[in-house]
Amino acid sequence: MDVDIRTDDGDRMEFVLEDANPAFANALRRTMIAKVPTMAVEEVDIINNTSGLFDEMLAHRIGMVPLRVDPDEYTLPSECDCDDGCSDCQVELVLKKEGEGSVEARHMKPTDKSLEMPNPDTILAELLEDQEIDLEARAVLGIGQDHARHQAANASYRYYPVVRHNGDELDNNVVAARLAPDKVKEADGPVEADGDVVYAMDEAIDGLEEGDTVEIVEHDDKFLFSVESVSGLKAREIVTRAIDIIEDDLDAFEDAVDDAL
Ligand SMILES: [Zn+2]
Structure with missing residues (x-):
């Protein structure tokens, strides 16, 4: 090939x-x-939201923001040893903004400083003078097969x-x-x-x-x-990761056949 x-x-x-x-x-x-894992916000705890947006809409917008981490540094929650989320399987982001202006993706502050946002200018909400958004979000690795927000490409x-x-x-x-x-x-x-x-x-x-x-x-x-990334990953990374995944699947298949024979 x-x-x-x-x-x-x-x-x-x-x-x-x-x-x-x-x-x-x-x-x-x-x-x-x-099947290529990507990082995305899965849970949002709203502490205060007096913007014009419903909580669900705000959480949905945050969930669609592409986030980039080195996937080798993180474990899928289903494969992590912890019960409740830990620094191996999730990144927390804090968003606190008040007063007139746009709330953008870059206003979310992650606990992992190596986390990148390819589209930091994505607008999450517009605030008027007396409005505020205060929330905590948890991002995890996931795959497009389970949820569209994790689709890589x-x-x-x-x-x-x-x-x-x-x-x-x-x-x-x-x-x-x-x-x-x-x-x-x-x-x-x-x-x-x-x-x-x-x-x-x-x-x-x-x-x-x-x-x-x-x-x-x-x-x-x-x-x-033709490959177009819709996640934080580069198209080239998506191709090479997909090939690794296919190889792993074939290895697992080979082991299963060996065990069966
Ligand atoms: Zn964990």
């Missing part, structure tokens, strides 16, 4: 996965979305297209496939280029002329992935 990164701007990443199969591609997609893939011009594969397959008109995309085999095909695709294919053949073949062992 091979991975070729096409673009990576931190939160978004596009890569090509080669020599894989649809089952693995789907497992990777699902793992990135649902939006991830999708499609079969990687190979485009051939007069039988020769192009270097810029993805761009050429995107420009191709439906009659080329939907054809089962090479298409003789007419004026429409040349007009649509000559930007991507050097020397394309009417009467040439153009063909798109989709490979079911090569996938174009």
